Amino acid sequence: MKVGIYISGLGQSFINESVEKYAERLKNEISFHTNGIQYEIKSEKISYAPDRFSTVVSICEKNKQNKLIYKFYDFKYHEILTEKFNNYSLIRKNLWLFLLVIRKFPIIIKRLFKSESYNHPFQTFYIFLIFIIIASAVLLMLPATFTVINSSYEKGTIGEMVTLLKSKTGIQDIPLISKMQIKNLSRIIVSVTALLLLIIPNANVLITNLATEFICANDYMQYGVQKQLLQGNLELLVDYISENEKNCKIHFHTYSFGSILALDYIYPYGNKVSANAEVYCEAIITIGTPFEFINSYYPQFYLNRTTSFGDTVLWLNIYSIADALATNFRNDSKIGDAQFGIERSSNKPVNINYEVVTLNKKSVVDFLMLYSVKVHGMYWDNKAEGLSCLGLLYKEMKNKSLI
Known part of the structure; x- marks a missing residue:
């Protein structure tokens, strides 16, 4: 019995992507390639561990x-x-994003000049730049933040904190940013943020999803946060x-993260x-896998x-040249x-190229509008009846006797 384990991308949870939709797409492809036969899907929920459930x-x-x-x-x-x-x-999320991007900025800059095998270092730089602008804007746009800052200046609290910091650390050249400088900086960041929200369609959703994926994926890859729990489940x-499942052979159907x-x-x-x-896993299918991105910005992860x-598992890899990830x-x-x-x-994946659009790599508009990132979500339509x-994949699985 051939059994697939469907593992969606992290961002897919935000757009209600599901195993039912994925199975419906595969069912449609089976139907397209067989005449006079009708197929249907049946769903049920099972519990494979206490408080852990799977849709079958x-x-x-x-x-x-x-x-x-x-x-x-x-x-x-x-x-x-x-x-x-x-x-x-909200404040902690944006502060965490801000600090994370600051920590990653040295390697982001390095990849602009030495990209290794990753082919979109400038797009990544642009995305990280957006992250830091958005995070800064949210922190500085909050009225409560301004109230605290103004109150602190009026009461001399910030000056006292800097004086105390100097006495404790012995560092005497700690700069004190003036109230006017903070206001000017906030105006610039708010203006740039407003411009980004205007020129990038659905920018708030796109950037929020990217930021959430990046932070959680970073914690998993950099520090192993939740890794043992996830792999154990x-x-x-x-x-x-x-x-x-009697005499089962398991295939991993995976997208993105x-x-x-x-x-x-x-x-x-x-x-x-x-x-x-070793006994049951036969194949892995990776769709839009960010393998090279991880190798470039987390060079220790796959060592x-x-x-x-x-090396004994059949590996099918679906990718798009237009996809930045x-x-x-x-x-x-x-x-x-x-x-x-x-x-x-020694195991090299069997590459399967899938293209929906052709992007002009020299187009400034395409670059600024993050089209190469949006292509990452174009391996199928939100509706299951669309082509995908x-x-x-079905043709290759059929040729390899995986279905």
Whole structure:
């Protein structure tokens, strides 16, 4: 029995993307390639651990005693990964984003001149610049912040704090920013923010989602925040499937950040691969995986991986050249066969190119409007009946006997 584990992108939780939609798209592709046969999907919810649930979607053939064609389980990780960040106040969220971008800025600047294998360093620089402007604007636009600042200046509190800081640290050249300088800085930041919100369609949603993804993904990759909990839950789900699906072979269907979780499971850091993975996992499908982005800005993340099992897994990779985050696993930005995979691994993904639009890399308008980032969400339409990258995926899965 072929079973898929669907792991969506982090941002997909904000637009109500679901395993039902993904299964519906695959069902449609199966229907397009078979004449005179009708298919349907059936859904149920199961609990694979205390307080942990998965939606199970079966694609069945009608009129043949509901013959099962393929089955999906989804892995819901969004709440686990983002629960700490979502509990932060607005000020704390923006302060965290501001400090995080400041910490990352040296390597962002470095990549402008030495991009490694990542082909969109200037777009990344622009996104990070937007992050820092937005975070600064929110912090400075809050009326309460201005009230505190004005009150502090009137009472001399800020001056007293600087004097105390000098006495405690021994540093005498700590600058004191004047009240007028803070006002001027806030006017500039607010103006730039307003301009960005005007020129970028749905900028508030796009930037908020990007910021949330970046902060939570950063904590996972940089500090291992929630990593053990996430990987433990994924192992529990695989164990549940192996115990409840007869003679199963498991395929990971992953999009964006979801592919990072699956690759972590198949190529674990410094650990032995689980027995369940070795016995039951047959393939991994990565769609729009930000592998090169991570390699460029988190160069230590994929080092020291256990590759013995991962080299035996069939890896299908769907990418778009226009997508600023997707990886083609090549040393150039061209369409073609993959040239590398995980470091020290002999397994190279089977590349599947999927393009919806052609972007002009020299277009300033496309650059400023973040079109190359928006393409990251164009592997399918929000409605399941639209065409999608799953048309190409189904053909490859059929050729590889995965379905």
